[in-house]
Amino acid sequence: MSVTQQQVLDSLARVQSPRGVALPHANVLSAISASDGKVFFSINVDAAEARAWESVRAEAEAAVRSIPGVTTVMVALTAERKPGSAPPPPPQPSRGAPGVQPAHAHKPPQGGGSPMARQSEIPGVAAVIAVASGKGGVGKSTTALNLALGLRDLGLKVGLLDADIYGPSVPRLTGLRDKPELNDERKMIPLRRFGLAIMSIGFLVEEETAMIWRGPMVMSAVTQMLRDVEWGKLDVLVVDMPPGTGDAQLTLAQNVPLKGAVIVSTPQDLSLIDARRGLAMFKKVNVPVLGIVENMSYFQCPHCGTRSDIFGHGGARHEAEKLGVPFLGEIPLHMAIRATSDAGNPVVDSEPEGPHAAIYRAIAGQVRDQLKGVIATA
Numbered sequence: 001m002s003v004t005q006q007q008v009l010d011s012l013a014r015v016q017s018p019r020g021v022a023l024p025h026a027n028v029l030s031a032i033s034a035s036d037g038k039v040f041f042s043i044n045v046d047a048a049e050a051r052a053w054e055s056v057r058a059e060a061e062a063a064v065r066s067i068p069g070v071t072t073v074m075v076a077l078t079a080e081r082k083p084g085s086a087p088p089p090p091p092q093p094s095r096g097a098p099g100v101q102p103a104h105a106h107k108p109p110q111g112g113g114s115p116m117a118r119q120s121e122i123p124g125v126a127a128v129i130a131v132a133s134g135k136g137g138v139g140k141s142t143t144a145l146n147l148a149l150g151l152r153d154l155g156l157k158v159g160l161l162d163a164d165i166y167g168p169s170v171p172r173l174t175g176l177r178d179k180p181e182l183n184d185e186r187k188m189i190p191l192r193r194f195g196l197a198i199m200s201i202g203f204l205v206e207e208e209t210a211m212i213w214r215g216p217m218v219m220s221a222v223t224q225m226l227r228d229v230e231w232g233k234l235d236v237l238v239v240d241m242p243p244g245t246g247d248a249q250l251t252l253a254q255n256v257p258l259k260g261a262v263i264v265s266t267p268q269d270l271s272l273i274d275a276r277r278g279l280a281m282f283k284k285v286n287v288p289v290l291g292i293v294e295n296m297s298y299f300q301c302p303h304c305g306t307r308s309d310i311f312g313h314g315g316a317r318h319e320a321e322k323l324g325v326p327f328l329g330e331i332p333l334h335m336a337i338r339a340t341s342d343a344g345n346p347v348v349d350s351e352p353e354g355p356h357a358a359i360y361r362a363i364a365g366q367v368r369d370q371l372k373g374v375i376a377t378a
């Protein structure tokens, strides 16, 4: 049964807002996305008012959930600080209740402090690491998934969160299309494939919906996927970040409780410049860079196995040395990697004895070693 925007608005008419009018008349609602029983919208308020709206957000979610045919609801509370307004109050410690913290309310003080001190951990998850790139199309998502599988092969419990809100590719890379179900506490249960717990914004909304979100909505959606998902016990949660180093990425990097970041780059100069921006971004928010992966490093002929350094190989290794960050490894440009990725059978899982799986596992080994002391099994 399909749910219409009008049905959503009708259900929201029962929710009172702190402005003394029903929610649809409070001038705070974003466009409503309603398709296939999945409903998503945000409530946009000033950061100074955010706390008063959290209960409204929860009521709105409950009201929409009661519409017959609704299977998934995600209501994000986004809080933007108006120029000149008072700083938002500090967030209350989370007691595990589902809900999105105001996007800017737990922004760290500029320039200071350890990231761990300002970000609350995710219960049960020992280490959250980001896989990032300075620009799109460098193979960040392919690397994130295969790295997650490499970590799995080392005996770790691993999750994958596709936070690439501008182009969630994990549904394509994993072949997963189902909607996550909710548990009794109304937390989303991640989908499972290849022994990984997997969550993607692509499971919840259409790609086009995610693409038009503004920065604060991106942050709210990702926060919700981190905290309102029943991740269970994980050694490592790999977060596939949105490509680039703009405001949305910076906000994410400082709001997600990251233990480290892996930067993916191709050998071309341009993306190395972009990779440098990525390094600078994580430095700014005090997240340790675990290293650089050079993807599409050299061309390996699928027929004869001959290697050609068509891109002037070695740039990323050199760059890493210069910048004093570990070089984690080079992954060839190979048909098998592309074909398996795009068919939903990542190479580490589908060709575990092959050379590519070995490369990803070696990279995973270095990442694990750097997380020693954080993850119990390392």
Ligand code: ADP
Pocket (backbone or CB within 6 Å): 133, 135, 136, 137, 138, 139, 140, 141, 142, 143, 169, 243, 295, 296, 331, 332, 333, 334, 335, 337, 338, 339, 341, 342
């Ligand atoms: P990003 O997340 O950076 O946008 P993707 O991981 O989606 O990039 O990869 C972009 C395209 O490149 C996909 O079609 C993927 O299969 C392909 N690809 C990624 N890494 C490799 C590789 N090492 N060899 C061949 N194809 C690759």
